[in-house]
Amino acid sequence: MGDTAPGSEVVLETSRLVLRPWRATEAAVQRELWTERDPRVPAHRQIDADGHPTVAELEDSIRTHQVWSSGLLAVERKASGDVIGYCGVVDNERGPAGEPELAFELLRRVWRQGYATEASLAVLDWARSSGYERVWATVWDWNIASRRVLAKVGFTETERKEVDPVHGTTLFAVRQL
Ligand SMILES: CC(C)(COP(=O)(O)OP(=O)(O)OC[C@H]1O[C@@H](n2cnc3c(N)ncnc32)[C@H](O)[C@@H]1OP(=O)(O)O)[C@@H](O)C(=O)NCCC(=O)NCCS
Numbered sequence: 001m002g003d004t005a006p007g008s009e010v011v012l013e014t015s016r017l018v019l020r021p022w023r024a025t026e027a028a029v030q031r032e033l034w035t036e037r038d039p040r041v042p043a044h045r046q047i048d049a050d051g052h053p054t055v056a057e058l059e060d061s062i063r064t065h066q067v068w069s070s071g072l073l074a075v076e077r078k079a080s081g082d083v084i085g086y087c088g089v090v091d092n093e094r095g096p097a098g099e100p101e102l103a104f105e106l107l108r109r110v111w112r113q114g115y116a117t118e119a120s121l122a123v124l125d126w127a128r129s130s131g132y133e134r135v136w137a138t139v140w141d142w143n144i145a146s147r148r149v150l151a152k153v154g155f156t157e158t159e160r161k162e163v164d165p166v167h168g169t170t171l172f173a174v175r176q177l
Contacts, residue, residue, distance in 0.1 A: 010070050012122040017115065018076045019087060019122055021069035027058035029074075029083045029107070034058075036108050040142060042167050072103060075119050077110075084110045087119035089127055095136035095172075100127065102137045102175070104149070111145065120153045128177040135177060141169040150175075 012019040022030075031054070034047050047053070053061070062068045072088040085106035092101055102123060104116050127135050137155055139146045147157075155173040162170040 010073060010126070012073065012126055014118045014122045016078055017119055017122070018078060019073040019119060020076065022062045022072075022074045022083075022086075024059045024062045026074060026083050027055045027062055029085070030058045030062070031055050032107060033085060033105050038143075040140065040167055073123070075106065075115065077115075084115065087116065087123050089123060089132075089135060094138060095174075096134075098132075099134045099136055100132060102127075102135050102150075102155075104146075116146075116149045117152050120149060124153060124175065124177060133177055135175050137173045137175070138170050139173065140167065141171055147171070147173075 009021055010019075031047075034045075034053065037046055039046075067088075067090060068074075071090050072086040074083045075085050075087050076083050085104065087102075087104040087106075089100040089102055095101055102120060104120060106116055124135065137150050139150060141147075141161075150157075150173050153175070155175040157171050157173045160172040162172075164170065
């Protein structure tokens with residue numbers, strides 16, 4: 001988020017997790033997330049026929065894109081010290097100006113243990129304490145797990161929808177902070 005003081009690191013803690021900036025050495029985890037994506041996800045979010053993005057490209061992205069240090073945080077399990085995905089907020093043009101979007105993605109092997117819910121609640125607290133009043137989320141209609149997480153952390157699905165004949169319908173959900 002934009003108001004993180006220069007030189008200060010965002011670190012959020014929950015009972016089982018620490019959310020903090022990505023390290024370039026963890027690019028392989030990001031690559032694994034890419035390889036595990038649902039085939040219904042659009043091509044620009046899938047590994048292409050030539051194997052891009054590569055681990056090296058993702059390393060470079062961690063080093064150069066601020067989103068990986070103060071937006072979409074690495075989710076590390078306290079007990080095992082492994083990074084299992086990301087959760088955070090991004091400013092984008094899909095929602096109203098000044099209202100960020102919540103996003104999360106975790107490795108398949110850790111699904112259904114409540115981690116996305118736990119991480120999202122910490123991120124929502126962080127957004128609130130950073131001065132935001134509302135957060136958006138977008139989700140494919142077929143993404144039952146994500147819709148369930150959003151409902152569990154207090155999002156309401158709105159009337160707004162974007163229909164894509166190939167990939168499905170994007171639903172817009174909102175959460176007052
Ligand atoms: C969405 C995602 C982050 C959820 O992570 P998670 O740690 O498994 O989430 P939680 O365990 O906190 O909660 C998942 C909920 O969905 C439910 N769920 C999961 N898969 C389901 C399915 N196929 N059908 C019905 N419910 C399902 C779980 O039962 C749980 O609800 P409950 O607590 O009421 O039982 C994970 O599935 C993921 O990374 N998906 C791919 C990326 C993605 O879709 N990101 C979001 C883009 S909008």
